[in-house]
Amino acid sequence: MTGNHIILLNEVLSMPEHAPLFTQRDAAFTLDRIETFILRYPLREPVRTSFGVMHSRPALLVRVTDHHGATGWGEAWCNFPACGAEHRQRLIDDVYAPLLRHRAFEHPAMLFEQASRQTTVLAIQSGEPGPMSQALAAIDMAVWDMCARRSHQPLWRYLNGHRDRIPVYASGLNPTGSDALVEEKRQAGYQAFKLKVGFGHDQDLQTVSHIRSLIGEQSLLMLDANQAWTFDDALTMAEQLATWRPEWLEEPMRADTPLARWRQLAEHSPIPLAGGENLTGTEAFNNAMDCWLKIVQPDTAKWGGVSGVMQLIPDIQRRGLRYCPHYLGAGIGLLVSAHLLAASGGDGMLEIDANPNPLREWLCGPLARLQAGHAQLGDAPGIGITPDIEQLQRQLPH
Numbered sequence: 001m002t003g004n005h006i007i008l009l010n011e012v013l014s015m016p017e018h019a020p021l022f023t024q025r026d027a028a029f030t031l032d033r034i035e036t037f038i039l040r041y042p043l044r045e046p047v048r049t050s051f052g053v054m055h056s057r058p059a060l061l062v063r064v065t066d067h068h069g070a071t072g073w074g075e076a077w078c079n080f081p082a083c084g085a086e087h088r089q090r091l092i093d094d095v096y097a098p099l100l101r102h103r104a105f106e107h108p109a110m111l112f113e114q115a116s117r118q119t120t121v122l123a124i125q126s127g128e129p130g131p132m133s134q135a136l137a138a139i140d141m142a143v144w145d146m147c148a149r150r151s152h153q154p155l156w157r158y159l160n161g162h163r164d165r166i167p168v169y170a171s172g173l174n175p176t177g178s179d180a181l182v183e184e185k186r187q188a189g190y191q192a193f194k195l196k197v198g199f200g201h202d203q204d205l206q207t208v209s210h211i212r213s214l215i216g217e218q219s220l221l222m223l224d225a226n227q228a229w230t231f232d233d234a235l236t237m238a239e240q241l242a243t244w245r246p247e248w249l250e251e252p253m254r255a256d257t258p259l260a261r262w263r264q265l266a267e268h269s270p271i272p273l274a275g276g277e278n279l280t281g282t283e284a285f286n287n288a289m290d291c292w293l294k295i296v297q298p299d300t301a302k303w304g305g306v307s308g309v310m311q312l313i314p315d316i317q318r319r320g321l322r323y324c325p326h327y328l329g330a331g332i333g334l335l336v337s338a339h340l341l342a343a344s345g346g347d348g349m350l351e352i353d354a355n356p357n358p359l360r361e362w363l364c365g366p367l368a369r370l371q372a373g374h375a376q377l378g379d380a381p382g383i384g385i386t387p388d389i390e391q392l393q394r395q396l397p398h
Contacts, residue, residue, distance in 0.1 A: 027107035059330035072146025075333035076138035077301040091135040112307035140305025149382035161343030164377040170354035189370030192220035198228025224250040238269040248274040266292035277326040297326040301333040331363025335383040
């Protein structure tokens with residue numbers, strides 16, 4: 001699930017060339033409970049990508065409780081397929097919870113390493129390394145949140161960060177109907193926007209030209225093809241889309257395209273290439289960074305949680321690359337991503353989906369308030385919010 005070299009966090013911190021993101025020594029815990037909660041909000045306007053349509057916004061939240069009663073929250077990626085939330089819930093309830101309850105761990109990274117190692121063969125045998133990674137990522141997030149809350153520190157500071165102010169961008173702009181959404185987000189303080197492409201050559205060029213004129217020359221523009229193109233198409237589109245000066249071109253080809261092809265595209269593309277949401281494990285990320293990847297976008301809810309992604313950040317920084325976490329879900333995972341980005345201290349931006357999603361809006365805390373394209377996380381313990389599941393369930397349409 002994590003490549004062929006899982007690294008314990010204390011080993012990473014012993015390497016002098018790595019920035020010590022985590023320096024707390026009071027992180028030991030034993031979990032008594034691991035609970036899961038599914039929330040689903042139906043959409044009036046479906047979210048469309050080049051590979052599928054979302055008719056509802058799901059969220060699978062995880063709450064962990066240690067033997068002293070301290071709690072923490074995490075979230076698993078579960079956007080696709082439509083039954084994804086229920087499936088990951090069963091993996092947590094039936095596989096991970098029995099494995100992890102009533103066991104002592106020195107720190108969250110030890111839980112992540114041991115659970116990864118003990119379930120690797122099961123993930124291979126069942127053909128489900130992705131869903132199992134997503135399920136474990138949620139537990140890992142929750143444990144880090146719990147440990148930060150116990151220490152009465154915000155997660156960004158618990159991870160040894162020195163700032164809580166981070167730049168953000170509005171993502172998920174669709175090829176049609178985005179004019180009002182762009183204006184709404186500009187009024188809300190956004191100064192950077194990511195547009196979906198991959199809907200046909202002429203339409204893509206027309207849409208990018210229109211969005212660039214809409215946001216103006218001073219705003220940042222990013223493009224996401226969602227794996228839509230062949231190599232030839234990606235090279236042609238990159239050359240033509242460069243006219244509008246995008247910061248990056250995200251996933252222009254399938255994530256499983258051979259590295260040699262990715263290298264070839266990176267060498268010829270006038271636009272820096274971004275990706276990572278569909279990579280799993282440190283080995284895959286390091287291979288991509290050595291070969292083609294310039295903007296590195298791990299998704300804490302898809303693989304790694306805090307423990308796995310934190311292992312990558314020194315490698316990203318050592319190569320002079322940019323860490324910009326990917327995220328598309330509810331507010332809990334978004335807050336975890338924000339705190340990890342703040343702790344990293346780099347020049348990355350946080351992705352915040354621009355499309356309506358009450359499960360994000362109700363749970364994103366300070367990320368709902370921007371100033372000049374930035375959010376400030378504050379000093380509340382952990383990720384800063386505690387979901388009220390019963391209240392959230394009452395708010396859902398029936």
